[in-house]
Amino acid sequence: MSEKLNLKPVGQHNTKGSQGHREKVNYAYIDALEIGGIPYLKTGTAIMDFTKSTEIGCLQIDGILGANTMRHSIWQIDYQKQEIIIASHIDSLSFLPNLDTIPFTTKTTGTPVLAIQMGKVIERNVTLDSGASGYIDLSNHTYQEVLKANPNVPHNFAYGNNSSGIYGIGAPDTLNFFKPDTLQFGTIELHHQICQASVAPTSSTLGTRFFKNYIITLDWNQNHLLLTQVKEFDYSAEENLGYKTRFIDDKMKVSLLYNGTEASKNLQLYEEVIQEDSTRYSTFTKLDYCKMISDTNKPTEKVTTILRDSIEITFPFTKAVFLR
Numbered sequence: 001m002s003e004k005l006n007l008k009p010v011g012q013h014n015t016k017g018s019q020g021h022r023e024k025v026n027y028a029y030i031d032a033l034e035i036g037g038i039p040y041l042k043t044g045t046a047i048m049d050f051t052k053s054t055e056i057g058c059l060q061i062d063g064i065l066g067a068n069t070m071r072h073s074i075w076q077i078d079y080q081k082q083e084i085i086i087a088s089h090i091d092s093l094s095f096l097p098n099l100d101t102i103p104f105t106t107k108t109t110g111t112p113v114l115a116i117q118m119g120k121v122i123e124r125n126v127t128l129d130s131g132a133s134g135y136i137d138l139s140n141h142t143y144q145e146v147l148k149a150n151p152n153v154p155h156n157f158a159y160g161n162n163s164s165g166i167y168g169i170g171a172p173d174t175l176n177f178f179k180p181d182t183l184q185f186g187t188i189e190l191h192h193q194i195c196q197a198s199v200a201p202t203s204s205t206l207g208t209r210f211f212k213n214y215i216i217t218l219d220w221n222q223n224h225l226l227l228t229q230v231k232e233f234d235y236s237a238e239e240n241l242g243y244k245t246r247f248i249d250d251k252m253k254v255s256l257l258y259n260g261t262e263a264s265k266n267l268q269l270y271e272e273v274i275q276e277d278s279t280r281y282s283t284f285t286k287l288d289y290c291k292m293i294s295d296t297n298k299p300t301e302k303v304t305t306i307l308r309d310s311i312e313i314t315f316p317f318t319k320a321v322f323l324r
Contacts, residue, residue: 001062002047005030015046035065038086043069048166054247055164058290064131071110071220077130079212080230090219095228100214102186102225104128110220114206118180118195121145125204126185128218128225132207134163135235136183136195139204143176143197154179156323160256160269161246169246169255172269174199177238177323188227194235194323209235237324241302241317245273247289252281254306258322266315267306274312275305 009026026047033040051057076085076093087093104112112128116138123142146153155178161169176197183190185206213233217226242263246255252273257264274281277299279292300319305312 002028002045007045007047009047013046033069035069036084036086038073040069040072050166053164053166053169054286054289055293056166057286058293067106067110067112070218071106074217074219074221076215076217077211078215079208080215090217090221093217095217095226096215098229100187100227100229102188102227104223104225106220106223112218112223112225114185114225116206117184118142118146118182119149121149121180123204127203127205129203129205129207130211132205133209134196134205134207135209136193137202137205137207138195138197139201140176140197140199142204143178143195146178146180150181153181154323156259158256158258160244160254162244162256164246169248170200170202173202175256179236179323186225190233192236193233194238238322239319240322241299241319242322243267243304243317245276247284247286250286252284252289261320261322262315263317267304268308272307273304274307276302 007028007030009028011027012024013027015023015025028045028047030043030045031041033043045063050059050061074087074090074093076087078084085093102114104114106112113124114126114128115122115124116126116136121142123138126136126138143155147155155176157177158175160172162173162175163169176199177194178197179192179194181192183193183195210233213231214227214229219226240258240261242258242261243254244256245252247253248255248270253270254267254273255270257267257269301317303314303316305314307313
């Protein structure tokens with residue numbers, strides 16, 4: 001896209017992805033772009049290679065719209081209708097009753113940052129990230145503080161790679177799952193909901209699996225987020241097959257194992273998975289993988305075959321409660 005626009009880099013910046021990777025990126029200006037007929041002038045843009053992440057490459061996108069552009073308008077996002085309304089003033093929008101408000105500050109890019117409180121523990125640097133697919137992801141420091149305040153908080157962990165950023169997957173990591181008694185941000189109060197915390201220094205985010213339960217309005221004039229609940233947010237239990245796979249080096253491999261599950265007792269991190277149920281991976285391509293991860297049908301059981309020391313070994317796995 002930058003080649004089509006004939007963009008000329010005006011500088012370079014050391015940029016950090018969501019998985020902790022850092023890379024120097026060229027920056028340029030787009031003289032004018034339109035979104036829904038609304039012009040945005042002299043917009044700064046980073047020029048990036050989206051194919052470094054297999055999963056982001058699967059999206060086949062031409063760009064990512066950031067807060068540096070969005071902050072010049074008021075944005076209302078309705079995940080149920082898959083509709084965005086852009087307005088110049090808050091009075092132009094209509095709101096349903098039972099409106100919640102979350103105040104935020106901003107980074108230099110305009111990215112909203114909010115605080116989440118769990119009892120007496122507060123994390124103040126949680127990025128409002130409409131590009132993150134997760135729930136409530138917090139820092140390892142916050143997780144340790146919550147555990148110190150209440151050692152009886154339900155918790156468990158997984159290890160490996162759970163997500164991919166703009167520069168691909170990060171190093172193997174421990175992902176802690178925990179359930180504080182309360183979560184409060186702005187006027188929203190949640191009870192006994194699962195949060196996640198990576199041991200590695202990754203970004204703390206509030207992601208789309210939370211936001212999709214609301215109609216959200218981002219108002220940079222007042223620096224607050226307005227939310228109208230459409231359905232109840234519920235992440236009070238985590239159930240899974242005990243493992244996740246990822247397409248790595250043109251092979252399907254075990255990428256994440258959940259502690260205490262049958263999969264964690266029988267599988268090894270990064271060993272090759274050659275078949276799941278009737279799907280054989282010997283001729284699997286990146287395109288096949290893209291189709292697979294876009295499939296929203298999540299089975300409750302799988303028969304999984306791995307290749308270990310040149311021997312095929314098969315295990316049956318059933319979805320079970322990992323944390324409740």
